[in-house]
Amino acid sequence: MSDTSLTIDNILLPELTLCKVSASSKKRVLEFIADQIHQHDSTLNESQIFNNLVARERLGSTGIGQGIAIPHCRLEGLDRVIGVLVTLEEGIEFDAIDNQPVDLIFALIVPKEATSEHLELLSQLAEKFNERIFCDRLRQCDAPGTLYQQMTATNS
Template identity: 55%
Template sequence: MIPLNHVLSPELTFIEDFGASKKRVLQTIAERLSQTLSDHSDIAIFDQLVARERLGSTGIGSGVAVPHCRLEGLDAPVALLVRLPEAIDFDAIDRQPVDLIFTLIVPAEATDEHLQLLAGIVERVHDPDELKRLHQCPDAASLYQSFSGAAH
């Protein structure tokens, strides 16, 4: 399995307002990711995230969403983690607002390893103790450490 710290970096871990709606949050995520993925525009990333959301919300419950998609021309998976100061409606399966969003972008020809990475992320954020720990992080650096460090 790919270690989480190979796909998530401190530079793509945030505790800040990304917008007041699901659409705006996904736009901000795409903008931030496009700054790292210079060969991919924010519009292309946003379009792929929205296309995946149309298949069904990636709001998995307990205030967590895991938007993800495949992207042509990507060599390796990349992730972004944000904890929002105010929870937003994300059409989650439990109808609860979301404030913790872990976005995973994988190459178009994603392997089983990438799917295992996604499953591992989902499994971790369903742990109430882990969620509490992530919500208590005072800044983005500690959020990154808590999330990536506990994944090994």
């Protein structure tokens, strides 16, 4: 992947943008994300994605505060970056930095080799999620299409 100008709108697909998902725990939501990615691309191993996400969480929670988490991991054999955006019906315990429950999740699955793209995307996400008004708009969406549009709109 030579394109270093990866942006959120070219890694997030409408079919991997999900609204008001019901999840009882961090583990369940990571399972759900792995399952969604596998359904989208059956060549990708669901349990490998899940295990990699869990392994990354063990290093330290990806809950960045204000009800937001950005779980991410690398995946062997992946040739592109995959983003999954999920809003939850109710916040869940995520061991977040501020101990607040999480209800807004953007998962990032990157090729094993991608380092600079990975960090660049994480910083783009952190920047977007730093805007409370933007996050409130995402939380108010009740249709995946609307959520996708809000997330990928350049005028945030």
